[in-house]
Amino acid sequence: xxxxxxxxxxxxxxxxxxxxxxxxxxxxxxxxxxxxxxxxxxxxxxxxxxxxxxxxxxxxxxxxxxxxxxxxxxxxxxxxxxxxxxxxxxxxxxxxxxxxxxxxxxxx
Amino acid sequence: xxxxxxxxxxxxxxxxxxxxxxxxxxxxxxxxxxxxxxxxxxxxxxxxxxxxxxxxxxxxxxxxxxxxxxxxxxxxxxxxxxxxxxxxxxxxxxxxxxxxxxxxxxxxxxxxxx
Numbered sequence: 684x685x686x687x688x689x690x691x692x693x694x695x696x697x698x699x700x701x702x703x704x705x706x707x708x709x710x711x712x713x714x715x716x717x718x719x720x721x722x723x724x725x726x727x728x729x730x731x732x733x734x735x736x737x738x739x740x741x742x743x744x745x746x747x748x749x750x751x752x753x754x755x756x757x758x759x760x761x762x763x764x765x766x767x768x769x770x771x772x773x774x775x776x777x778x779x780x781x782x783x784x785x786x787x788x789x790x791x
Numbered sequence: 792x793x794x795x796x797x798x799x800x801x802x803x804x805x806x807x808x809x810x811x812x813x814x815x816x817x818x819x820x821x822x823x824x825x826x827x828x829x830x831x832x833x834x835x836x837x838x839x840x841x842x843x844x845x846x847x848x849x850x851x852x853x854x855x856x857x858x859x860x861x862x863x864x865x866x867x868x869x870x871x872x873x874x875x876x877x878x879x880x881x882x883x884x885x886x887x888x889x890x891x892x893x894x895x896x897x898x899x900x901x902x903x904x905x
Contacts, residue, residue, distance in 0.1 A: 773836075781838065785836070
């Protein structure tokens with residue numbers, strides 16, 4: 684049971700906009716930044732969004748993050764086949780990092 | 792270019808020990824907090840341990856507290872994870888990652904089995 688709650692799966696067709704939610708509590712998302720990671724099959728995770736809504740250089744602006752209260756969301760617009768991957772949210776929680784259980788995104 | 796390269800994984804019997812290493816390059820290692828994260832086969836990411844840039848502050852996940860020890864050698868640009876009393880449920884790919892996981896290594900597989 685993960686501290687941060689994500690839907691196990693999401694899907695969309697090419698060109699669509701998809702959102703993935705991440706629900707936490709006052710001790711993690713409610714009082715700290717949220718981070719998002721993309722993990723393609725067989726590879727290490729890659730940072731997608733940091734500090735709630737900032738994109739590292741090289742990450743397309745199709746990816747965006749937002750946070751409200753104790754929840755956060757990752758939005759992917761203009762969905763592409765190469766976006767098919769697992770997505771994880773993370774936040775600091777007192778004296779530990781906590782991750783969401785991950786969301787498997789399928790591009791139909 | 793930031794690079795993190797893990798090593799030291801392998802097959803170990805339950806109750807055994809293993810020491811993982813992470814060699815860092817491409818950045819000022821001594822200025823950055825570091826973490827270990829693991830991923831069991833077919834499962835999600837699980838944070839394991841954190842160490843501050845100087846090594847003075849350390850945190851562990853409850854699942855490894857008392858069995859694992861994180862350390863670093865800033866002179867050698869290296870991060871370590873000493874794993875003792877290993878259990879089957881410790882089987883996973885172990886990643887070292889910088890700061891808020893902005894960079895990750897390729898991972899090293901630890902298999903605990905008799």
